[in-house]
Amino acid sequence: xxxxxxxxxxxxxxxxxxxxxxxxxxxxxxxxxxxxxxxxxxxxxxxxxxxxxxxxxxxxxxxxxxxxxxxxxxxxxxxxxxxxxxxxxxxxxxxxxxxxxxxxxxxxxxxxxxxxxxxxxxxxxxxxxxxxxxxxxxxxxxxxxxxxxxxxxxxxxxxxxxxxxxxxxxxxxxxxxxxxxxxxxxxxxxxxxxxxxxxxxxxxxxxxxxxxxxxx
Amino acid sequence: xxxxxxxxxxxxxxxxxxxxxxxxxxxxxxxxxxxxxxxxxxxxxxxxxxxxxxxxxxxxxxxxxxxxxxxxxxxxxxxxxxxxxxxxxxxxxxxxxxxxxxxxxxxxxxxxxxxxxxxxxxxxxxxxxxxxxxxxxxxxxxxxxxxxxxxxxxxxxxxxxxxxxxxxxxxxxxxxxxxxxxxxxxxxxxxxxxxxxxxxxxxxxxxxxxxxxxxxxxxxxxxxx
Numbered sequence: 001x002x003x004x005x006x007x008x009x010x011x012x013x014x015x016x017x018x019x020x021x022x023x024x025x026x027x028x029x030x031x032x033x034x035x036x037x038x039x040x041x042x043x044x045x046x047x048x049x050x051x052x053x054x055x056x057x058x059x060x061x062x063x064x065x066x067x068x069x070x071x072x073x074x075x076x077x078x079x080x081x082x083x084x085x086x087x088x089x090x091x092x093x094x095x096x097x098x099x100x101x102x103x104x105x106x107x108x109x110x111x112x113x114x115x116x117x118x119x120x121x122x123x124x125x126x127x128x129x130x131x132x133x134x135x136x137x138x139x140x141x142x143x144x145x146x147x148x149x150x151x152x153x154x155x156x157x158x159x160x161x162x163x164x165x166x167x168x169x170x171x172x173x174x175x176x177x178x179x180x181x182x183x184x185x186x187x188x189x190x191x192x193x194x195x196x197x198x199x200x201x202x203x204x205x206x207x208x209x210x211x212x213x214x215x216x
Numbered sequence: 217x218x219x220x221x222x223x224x225x226x227x228x229x230x231x232x233x234x235x236x237x238x239x240x241x242x243x244x245x246x247x248x249x250x251x252x253x254x255x256x257x258x259x260x261x262x263x264x265x266x267x268x269x270x271x272x273x274x275x276x277x278x279x280x281x282x283x284x285x286x287x288x289x290x291x292x293x294x295x296x297x298x299x300x301x302x303x304x305x306x307x308x309x310x311x312x313x314x315x316x317x318x319x320x321x322x323x324x325x326x327x328x329x330x331x332x333x334x335x336x337x338x339x340x341x342x343x344x345x346x347x348x349x350x351x352x353x354x355x356x357x358x359x360x361x362x363x364x365x366x367x368x369x370x371x372x373x374x375x376x377x378x379x380x381x382x383x384x385x386x387x388x389x390x391x392x393x394x395x396x397x398x399x400x401x402x403x404x405x406x407x408x409x410x411x412x413x414x415x416x417x418x419x420x421x422x423x424x425x426x427x428x429x430x431x432x433x434x435x436x437x438x439x440x441x
Contacts, residue, residue: 026289031248034252042255056247096334097331120268142226
């Protein structure tokens with residue numbers, strides 16, 4: 001590192017960052033907050049790392065897909081899930097923060113369910129992980145309750161005109177997951193193969209499960 | 217409060233923008249904000265309802281133009297200062313200048329898995345019997361609290377039907393203000409879209425909210441005819 005270059009860079013520090021390695025204003029702002037919270041002993045860095053790792057890599061829609069697939073193959077489990085979802089999910093080791101009080105709503109030919117949180121970002125973390133940006137953003141939060149068919153169309157979902165739509169606004173600590181209908185032509189699939197058809201959006205209600213691929 | 221967070225039924229935000237293969241976080245700082253908010257939430261200094269209240273307290277223009285983790289960051293910055301944990305100078309510099317204030321708990325790394333796998337239930341016993349039963353017609357009260365509430369504007373004054381009685385739960389309106397959990401009965405109330413949105417409601421559409429007992433009052437039977 002040549003000193004003259006350092007000096008030149010220093011002159012530019014008062015302006016916009018011009019190196020890819022430099023931190024954005026938001027990175028700097030968050031770093032300051034984190035530094036002081038750690039320095040003063042309010043936050044254990046190990047806890048911070050574990051929280052991020054857990055919700056970045058461990059908790060996600062694969063958990064919900066397991067629950068759905070089990071409900072598709074096991075009628076007794078499905079009945080327990082619809083009657084009292086929280087203990088039923090615990091049977092599969094699924095539960096925890098953001099899913100303390102789960103409600104599962106089943107799609108039928110007559111009614112399609114759609115989940116939203118108009119007031120913030122309530123979302124069933126243990127089954128779906130952290131919510132996608134669109135779920136937390138004004139277009140979805142404002143429109144899901146007033147024009148759900150138009151919203152579904154933007155997700156490429158067009159329901160039969162005679163299939164009612166039921167929108168669940170998550171305004172308290174109950175967390176909703178949609179149990180989509182099992183796709184046709186999946187009679188031969190085992191539970192793991194069924195789980196692979198279950199998309200995140202199908203458990204929010206903004207999508208439908210994948211169709212089974214052609215058999216090999 | 218009638219703030220920027222109460223979005224149900226608003227127009228003008230444009231189409232929903234799903235993102236293919238969306239990453240869990242869109243920037244390194246978002247991860248840190250998420251983790252900090254979770255960790256500080258367990259310090260026992262405030263509660264989840266108070267955190268929601270702090271986010272909603274952003275002026276609507278700012279709320280609506282901030283990304284979600286930016287909203288969390290701004291709320292967390294205001295909370296740590298309001299509760300005397302961090303001074304403005306410390307926040308500006310990222311360095312501690314005054315001794316730490318006592319907190320009820322510091323979440324340790326090894327506590328994350330067991331605590332978050334168990335969760336933090338908010339159901340509580342309520343001594344009095346539930347006022348409403350399944351099938352009752354109820355009206356959401358016309359109220360405009362300046363503090364935190366979980367009754368969205370689009371149902372206030374509208375009539376629906378009790379569809380489920382869920383038991384007692386922490387009442388967010390008081391809890392957010394550190395005025396006690398004051399648990400109340402929680403219900404699912406189903407509204408026909410036509411009763412919310414009038415003639416422009418889409419056909420065959422209903423909306424449910426979860427409503428605390430004090431949000432509701434009895435409504436007259438559907439038709440006397």
